[in-house]
Amino acid sequence: MPVLGKYPTSGFRVDAAGPPKAGISAGAVLLINIKQLLTLRSSSGGARRGAELNELGIIRDGAVLSVGGKIVSVGNTSDALRDPWVRENRRKITEFPCEGKVVVPGFVDAHTHPVFMDARLIDFEKRVSGASYEEIAESGGGIRSSLKGVRRATRNQLAQRVLATLEEMGAQGTTTVEAKSGYGLTIEAELKSLEAIREAACRWPGTVVPTLLGAHVVPPEFLARSHSYVDAVCKEMIPLAAKRNLAAFVDVFTERGAFSLKETETILRVAAHHCLATRVHVCQLAKCNLQPILKYHPASLDHLDYVEDGDVAAIAKLDTVATLVPASNYFLATGHFPPARKLIDAGVPVALATDYNPGTSPTTSMPFVLSLACTQMKMSAAEAIVAATMNGACSLRLGNRKGSLEPGKDADIAVFEVADYREIPYWVAANRCSTTILNGIPRTE
Ligand SMILES: [Zn+2]
Numbered sequence: 001m002p003v004l005g006k007y008p009t010s011g012f013r014v015d016a017a018g019p020p021k022a023g024i025s026a027g028a029v030l031l032i033n034i035k036q037l038l039t040l041r042s043s044s045g046g047a048r049r050g051a052e053l054n055e056l057g058i059i060r061d062g063a064v065l066s067v068g069g070k071i072v073s074v075g076n077t078s079d080a081l082r083d084p085w086v087r088e089n090r091r092k093i094t095e096f097p098c099e100g101k102v103v104v105p106g107f108v109d110a111h112t113h114p115v116f117m118d119a120r121l122i123d124f125e126k127r128v129s130g131a132s133y134e135e136i137a138e139s140g141g142g143i144r145s146s147l148k149g150v151r152r153a154t155r156n157q158l159a160q161r162v163l164a165t166l167e168e169m170g171a172q173g174t175t176t177v178e179a180k181s182g183y184g185l186t187i188e189a190e191l192k193s194l195e196a197i198r199e200a201a202c203r204w205p206g207t208v209v210p211t212l213l214g215a216h217v218v219p220p221e222f223l224a225r226s227h228s229y230v231d232a233v234c235k236e237m238i239p240l241a242a243k244r245n246l247a248a249f250v251d252v253f254t255e256r257g258a259f260s261l262k263e264t265e266t267i268l269r270v271a272a273h274h275c276l277a278t279r280v281h282v283c284q285l286a287k288c289n290l291q292p293i294l295k296y297h298p299a300s301l302d303h304l305d306y307v308e309d310g311d312v313a314a315i316a317k318l319d320t321v322a323t324l325v326p327a328s329n330y331f332l333a334t335g336h337f338p339p340a341r342k343l344i345d346a347g348v349p350v351a352l353a354t355d356y357n358p359g360t361s362p363t364t365s366m367p368f369v370l371s372l373a374c375t376q377m378k379m380s381a382a383e384a385i386v387a388a389t390m391n392g393a394c395s396l397r398l399g400n401r402k403g404s405l406e407p408g409k410d411a412d413i414a415v416f417e418v419a420d421y422r423e424i425p426y427w428v429a430a431n432r433c434s435t436t437i438l439n440g441i442p443r444t445e
Pocket of ligand 1 (some may be wrong): 355
C-alpha cells in the first residue's frame with residue numbers, strides 16, 4: 001500500500017502548534033498496528049459521487065501520526081516506527097496500539113438539532129398509537145411543543161444540554177457536528193440557542209458548525225401571518241446572527257405546514273446577502289419543485305424523501321450535497337426511506353446524518369444511521385462510511401479540513417473494536433467505538 005505522507009524529520013516540534021481550544025492542547029498522537037486503516041484518500045478531492053463512494057483507501061497494518069491537532073503522516077506501522085523523529089520523541093507521543101481494530105475518519109454529523117430541553121414523550125406515545133406527524137403538530141405537539149422549554153431556559157442550561165449531546169456523539173465516533181437552533185423562534189431565543197451552541201463548542205474538543213434555523217416553523221404568535229415572522233427572520237435574526245458571527249449557515253424547513261417556496265427564496269436571498277451559506281430541509285413529507293431553491297446553490301439539501309427525477313438530475317450538476325437522515329424515517333415509521341440509490345446512481349454526492357432532535361430522531365449514533373443506510377436504503381457499507389465522513393464534511397464546506405485521513409487535515413479519528421469495517425453498520429445499535437481523537441485530543445471509553 002502506498003504511503004501518503006512522510007513521517008516528520010527531526011526538528012519537527014511536538015509543541016509547535018498552539019492549542020485548538022482554550023485550556024485543551026493537542027500533543028503528538030500515534031496510532032499503530034491498525035488492522036484496517038480507512039484513509040478515504042482521493043486524487044479528485046471534493047464530494048464523492050457514484051463509484052468514488054466505494055473508495056476507502058484501506059491500508060493494512062496502518063499507522064497515523066498527528067501533531068498539534070493535524071495529521072502529519074499516514075502509512076504503515078513499520079515505516080512509522082522506523083522514522084527518526086518518532087524514534088527520538090517516542091516518550092512524548094501518546095500511543096494507541098490498534099491490533100485487530102478498524103480506524104476511520106471521525107464521523108461528520110452534518111444535520112442535528114441539539115438545542116432543546118425536554119424529550120417529547122406525548123408525541124412518541126401518540127405516534128405509537130397511530131397519529132401522523134401532521135396530526136401531532138396540529139394538536140399542539142411537534143416542533144412548537146419544544147418552544148416553551150427553550151424560551152424559559154438560561155443560555156447556560158441549554159449549553160449544558162448541548163455539551164452532553166456532543167460528548168455522547170463523540171463517544172460513538174463523531175468528531176464534527178452541525179448544530180442548528182430552531183426551538184426558540186423568537187429573536188432572543190434563537191440568538192440564545194446559537195450562543196449556547198458556541199458555549200458548548202468551546203468546551204468540546206471536536207468541531208461544531210452552527211446553523212440558524214429561525215425558519216423551522218411559524219411560531220404560535222405569528223400563526224396566520226407567517227409573512228411577519230419571515231420578516232423578523234430576514235430583518236433581525238439573520239443580520240444579528242451574521243453580525244455576531246454566531247452562525248455559518250442559514251437553514252429553512254420548506255414543507256407544507258412550515259415555509260413556502262416563496263418564503264424560502266426570500267430567506268435564502270437574505271442569507272446570501274449577509275454572506276451566510278445555506279442548507280434546506282426539503283421533500284421530507286411531500287414533493288416540492290426544487291428549481292427555485294437550486295438557484296441559490298445551497299451547500300446541502302436535507303431529507304429528499306420525495307425528490308423528483310428531474311430535480312435529481314439538476315442536483316447532480318451542482319456541488320450541493322444530498323444529506324439523508326434515515327433515522328427520522330425509522331423513528332416516524334413511515335415505511336418509506338430517501339431514494340439513496342437513485343441519487344447515487346445519478347451522480348449526486350450523498351451524505352448521512354442523524355437529524356438528532358426530540359421529535360423525530362432522538363439518536364446520536366452515526367453507526368446506527370450507517371446501519372439504516374445499508375439495510376433500508378441499500379447503500380454498501382463503504383458508501384455509507386464515505387457519506388458519513390467525507391461527504392458530510394463537503395456538505396459543511398469543510399472538505400479541505402475534514403472527512404479523510406490525509407496529511408494536513410485535522411486529526412479527527414475514530415477507532416472501532418471490529419476486525420472489518422463492514423462490522424460498523426453490521427452490529428445494529430451497538431457502540432463499538434473505543435477511542436475518538438478530536439482535533440488531536442484523544443478520548444477513550
Ligand atoms: Zn432536521
